[in-house]
Amino acid sequence: MTSMGRPSDQNLETKEIDLRSMSSSSHGQVPQVYKVAVPPRQNLFKEFQATIKETFFADDPLRPFKDQSISRKFILGIEAIFPILKWGRSYNLKKFRGDLISGLTIASLCIPQDIGYAKLAHLSPQYGLYSSFVPPLIYAVMGSSRDIAIGPVAVVSLLLGTLLSNEFDPITNAEEYQRLAFTATFFAGITQATLGVLRLGFLIDFLSHAAIVGFMGGAAITISLQQLKGFLGIKTKMFTTKTDIVSEFVNCFLIHSYYVRQGKKNRRLFWLPAIAPLISVILSTFFVFITRADKKGVEIVRKIEKGINPSSVKDLYLTGENLGKGFKVGIVAGMIALTEASAIGRTFASMKDYQLDGNKEMVALGTMNIVGSMTSCYVATGSFSRSAVNFMAGCQTAVSNIVMSVVVFLTLEFITPLFKYTPNAILSAIIISAVVNLIDYEAAILIWKIDKFDFVACMGAFFGVVFVSVEIGLLIAVCISFAKILLQVTRPRTAILGKIPRTNVYRNIQQYPEASKVPGVLIVRVDSAVYFSNSNYVKERTLRWLTDEEDKVKGDYPTKIQFLIVEMSPVTDIDTSGIQAFQELHRSLEKRGVELVLANPGPVVTEKLYASNFVNAIGEDKIFLTVAEAIAYCSPKVVEDP
């Protein structure tokens, strides 16, 4: 590599820009010329500390701990881990009313959903209910979201079902399959908790909103089609049997969808769609029970265990190759579960305007899944449909989750046996009506309007899931997201600035066509930090702007470009490659007889310009606070050609 000129240290102390050149300029609009300050140098440790803080503690979680006594700090620490101790103190009956209603509502919604989702994951129905009993309790004491409803969700169930069946057949190897499911759940929990503890929560931000919309939509379509197949399968079979069954299905499906529509129409009837599923289940189960329709070819749940979660500690694969398999599946499922939960958490938090510590949330979700994996639960997370209902039902705190969990407990203890007459068809109907809400076509339309590239990501994920598989869809989503990031860092925008009439403001002439260029001067704004990934591009792009300009000049107006002002405001940072690029730029410009002038370099950049001695190379008097001042310096010097 070429070594750059070494800075002589005294430059690091030079803090002011020489003003000679300016005192002469008599531009009225520029009130007075201000020096571009070099910020007081921080010592290395401080710098490092600041970076670490912004990276891992951006949300400043330690704020409350500031200047507190040791004992107080300890209490705060405990409260931080178990937020219930904090909000529990101010809990009152009024709040409980809200939580009770919403708790009961989501319970009535979750029970049928759980049974259905368990089927998506190729697990026996009771595991769905188990996963709505233990995890919500854990979350209630550790989580800080007030609106999220915890339990199994469609997409994760589908994903888990798909990934696990790649390893074991859920029918022939039922037991291994089940054990692997718990193992995966365990590692999903470990993944989530670890990310939280290491405060790497921001990693999930690398799955873009657009990609998620596409992925969810695709998953929803896939699930609906699966269910519909089963549904129609039964229908056709039924025509060969007594018609009362047909009517029975049709009407209970109609009841169901009627309720749902009602609720959609009238916000105050939120509870209708919420309890509709349970009602349809009860009705249809009852019908089947009295008509014994199952004998006439109606698929029913048939077998469902009574009683609460048995321990599954011994079922976890903690050695051998199955450990690896479970680990792989767990990471994927865990990440998706996180994405879903944190999206929900953030949404409602910003609706009610309370802060959520993403990393703390992850620890809570992780712990809940780890414990879950030992109590026969599979991956649980925040459910879109139920959280929305929870919110509308006026939940106040995580107590609504406790209420739900209690209801599920009672169900498991006393009612479950009755579910064995529940027809699968009604469950399919419930699943479909739950997942269709995941198809957020409005968001897709909006994405199309706002950002075409995002739309590609969205569609990529969508079609990947629908036509290939869940994993592929996910992979596509991640890849496109990363491609976008790479594009962002390699190809920053640059713009030519012009003077806006009757102001002293210089703006992008593409946005303000009326903005006028200053003869003999080219103003280029670089719109990103200049790092190794784009330094070379920035240099060459700038030179290209110059060449283009010079071509124009030959034609239009006579004055040759003699000054290149680089507006540095957006250049928030620069690294050694960046400095090198600017040195090369400066060299090329000298060859062409063009002077390089800088406007408004930020604190970090200014410091580095001095550290690298580049300031001396171009001359300290060539750095200005504003473009206006730079122009005030250049314009008088421009030589009109004959």
Add this chain to the structure above:
Amino acid sequence: MTSMGRPSDQNLETKEIDLRSMSSSSHGQVPQVYKVAVPPRQNLFKEFQATIKETFFADDPLRPFKDQSISRKFILGIEAIFPILKWGRSYNLKKFRGDLISGLTIASLCIPQDIGYAKLAHLSPQYGLYSSFVPPLIYAVMGSSRDIAIGPVAVVSLLLGTLLSNEFDPITNAEEYQRLAFTATFFAGITQATLGVLRLGFLIDFLSHAAIVGFMGGAAITISLQQLKGFLGIKTKMFTTKTDIVSEFVNCFLIHSYYVRQGKKNRRLFWLPAIAPLISVILSTFFVFITRADKKGVEIVRKIEKGINPSSVKDLYLTGENLGKGFKVGIVAGMIALTEASAIGRTFASMKDYQLDGNKEMVALGTMNIVGSMTSCYVATGSFSRSAVNFMAGCQTAVSNIVMSVVVFLTLEFITPLFKYTPNAILSAIIISAVVNLIDYEAAILIWKIDKFDFVACMGAFFGVVFVSVEIGLLIAVCISFAKILLQVTRPRTAILGKIPRTNVYRNIQQYPEASKVPGVLIVRVDSAVYFSNSNYVKERTLRWLTDEEDKVKGDYPTKIQFLIVEMSPVTDIDTSGIQAFQELHRSLEKRGVELVLANPGPVVTEKLYASNFVNAIGEDKIFLTVAEAIAYCSPKVVEDP
């Protein structure tokens, strides 16, 4: 996902900001309020086209083809592939003088180096010379750099040697080893050519300058130690033999290093260090020949083939598992070779100020290695040491490479047999004196001064290579480089702005401590495009700024924050996640009774703010061209608390 409010289309037409609110404000400093223009919407195709162009054709390679006749275009096309046809026409005797001298100089330098480097790659000496015969010829007709000197280089030889010996033992499986070397060379060429053709050249920018400095330094140390070991090994052995040999070595090494130092002292004696190696080789070879020192335990080259490159087409592994091995090694070696070549190319191009099309260069280098792999050459690229000498010797065009190649040809045809008496020790000495220049400690010091993070990358790569292995060092370099990019996109800078006394300019108060805050107003500047990877951080960081301010306010001065101005100038782009984050920010602010005001959104952002209907959410009159105007709007509205 939460679906955002859908924009009503007529907003997309809304092109102007309502000025009511401003006409009243009587701030003298703001000459008149200017509307934030929504740029004329480009159609989708245009947008797409622009992105593609900036990404893959940033250097505008098709500029010369613009409005030319078909036949002319064809000729230009041929010239683009074979630049020699272009510069060849204007070639003259004066230029040839320069090329002849420099060509002879680098030839004298490359011959001993090649023999040494071949040993680094565990190949017999003649392959080094082969690689300095064919590749330079190909490059001369296809390459566009005028100063680069083509041939085998130390680092790539070492890398190749290490990677290949992981697959085959160079001694016991000499033949497979050699064939794999050619296969690797073939795929190195394919990789380079492909990157060039697909115009993915920018991918090599992902290895940061700092990382390369560290990697090269580490490789140089490793090589030197290897060579020194051999060197001393012989020394010790020699003490048991006649002392005349000791003296012989010592003095020829001294001569050599003397020349080198001479050259370093006096720039006009550039040719001294250049020919020193050859002289030392000739002298030492002569000594050994007459004294028959080899009989007395002096390691000599012993065997070296006469004649030019035999064909090696049939040696390439194009099937079986060896294909895969060769492919893997080839990609790595090819990328490193590219990095080295393009670094050299750029440096000298910017010194003499001529443009280099990085992608065209890659095609040239690729072709040269593909052909090389079929003519018994191993990976060749631009050599730092020789290119520098070439430049100093006053080379004018790639003809100097042709001259060198001719000299190597003559050497192969007539002189090679003599080299068999050349003592390995002198070759080691030559290699060492060549690679020590790769240890660019000045650059390292500068990196330390400029960017601590870069320094970590540099040292990581350095120690990785020295203490672990070349591959690990490389891996570390790449990983750290990527970590930096991720950090850049996830954690953009934000800053609080204040009014600089006696101006109408608002700047970072951290850089300008004298800048004064406006009571009741908080001005935050976001310093990056807002994408899914950082949108959430940006939102939360902004809210944190507000909280911090409000805490201060309670203490210091009475006025509560009532306006949050977000300075958008550096926000060059925003995606759906970004819009969503701003919507959430706006919601949270409303809850706190703070008004959100935007200053100077760029063209793309403005368009998307309208497309997403966010403008209507915050009110069109809340978007201003400058912070000053935003302040002029806010300040009068601020209510002083009692």
